[in-house]
Amino acid sequence: MQCLKFQRLILKFGAVSCRSFASSTAEPLTIVKEEDGIRRITLNNPRKRNALSLNMLNTLKENISKDVDSEKLRVIVLSANGPVFSAGHDLKELMSFNDRSKHTEVFSLCSEVMELIQNVPVPVLCQVEGLATAAGCQLVATCDIAIASENATFCTPGVNVGLFCSTPAVALGRSVPKKLALEMLFTGEVISAQRALMHGLVSRVVPKDDLNKETDEMLKKICNNSRSVMALGKSTFYRQITKDTHSAYKDTSCVMVDNLGLKDGKEGLAAFNEKRKPTWGHTFE
Incomplete structure (x- = not known):
C-alpha cells in the first residue's frame, strides 16, 4: 500500500516532459563532477522525485557515455539529490503521449541506458539513499555495484497502477532469486535495504552517515586497479x-x-x- 500511495502521488504531482534547462533559472537534471578518474553523476530533480523522463534518460545517456574510452576515466558513480533515489518512469509524461511511437521511444531509450551501464568499460556504482521504485529500482539492479543506506527501500509497483514492470523485471530477475522478483512484481510491496542485501539487489548496506565514506573507500579500491x-x-x-x-x-x-x-x-x-x-x-x- 505504501508504494501504491506513492505512485498515486507521482500521478498527481509527477514530472512532466521538460528540457534540461527549461528556463534560465531551471536547475540541471543532473550534476556531473569528474576528478581523479571518478565521474560522479547526481540525479538532480528531487521536486519530480528524479523521475526517468525522456529528458532525464537522454541526459544520463550523455553523462555516462561522454569520453567513456578515455584512459583517465576509471569509475562512474550514480547518486541522487532528495529523499527519493528515483521514482522510475515519469507516469504523467507517459499519460501525456497520445501515440505508441512516443511510448516506444521512452522504453527503448531506457533499455539503451541500462545496457550502456553494463557495456561501458569502467565499473558503474550507485549510491542509494531513500526510495528506488520501478525503473529506479531497475537502475540500481543494473549497476555493477550498489551501496545503500539503511533507510533505502526498493519496489516495483507498476502492477498496482496497471503498468506491469516488465522492463525493470529484466534487471531485477538477474539480480535476485526468481521468487523474490515475482513477489515484488506481483505485489508492488516495498522491501528494506537489509532484505535487498540479503537477496543480492545491493552490495552493501551502511548507516546513512557512513554512506559517502563507504562509497569513497570502494572507489579508491577500484581506482587502484588497472x-x-x-x-x-x-x-x-x-x-x-x-x-x-x-x-x-x-x-x-x-x-x-x-x-x-x-x-x-x-x-x-x-x-x-x-x-x-x-x-x-x-x-x-
Whole structure:
C-alpha cells in the first residue's frame, strides 16, 4: 500500500516532459563532477522525485557515455539529490503521449541506458539513499555495484497502477532469486535495504552517515586497479553469465590467456613477484 500511495502521488504531482534547462533559472537534471578518474553523476530533480523522463534518460545517456574510452576515466558513480533515489518512469509524461511511437521511444531509450551501464568499460556504482521504485529500482539492479543506506527501500509497483514492470523485471530477475522478483512484481510491496542485501539487489548496506565514506573507500579500491584489466573482466563477466557452464569456461579460459598477454597483466604479476606496487599503463597493449 505504501508504494501504491506513492505512485498515486507521482500521478498527481509527477514530472512532466521538460528540457534540461527549461528556463534560465531551471536547475540541471543532473550534476556531473569528474576528478581523479571518478565521474560522479547526481540525479538532480528531487521536486519530480528524479523521475526517468525522456529528458532525464537522454541526459544520463550523455553523462555516462561522454569520453567513456578515455584512459583517465576509471569509475562512474550514480547518486541522487532528495529523499527519493528515483521514482522510475515519469507516469504523467507517459499519460501525456497520445501515440505508441512516443511510448516506444521512452522504453527503448531506457533499455539503451541500462545496457550502456553494463557495456561501458569502467565499473558503474550507485549510491542509494531513500526510495528506488520501478525503473529506479531497475537502475540500481543494473549497476555493477550498489551501496545503500539503511533507510533505502526498493519496489516495483507498476502492477498496482496497471503498468506491469516488465522492463525493470529484466534487471531485477538477474539480480535476485526468481521468487523474490515475482513477489515484488506481483505485489508492488516495498522491501528494506537489509532484505535487498540479503537477496543480492545491493552490495552493501551502511548507516546513512557512513554512506559517502563507504562509497569513497570502494572507489579508491577500484581506482587502484588497472583500467584495462577491469574493462576486460567486466565485458567478460556479462558475456559469460548468460552462457551454459561449459561455454562460459571455454570463453573465460581464452580471456585469461588474453589477460596474461596484456602489458598490465605482465606488470601486475611482475610487481607481485617483486613485492612492489604495480605501475599500471591502463592500456590494451
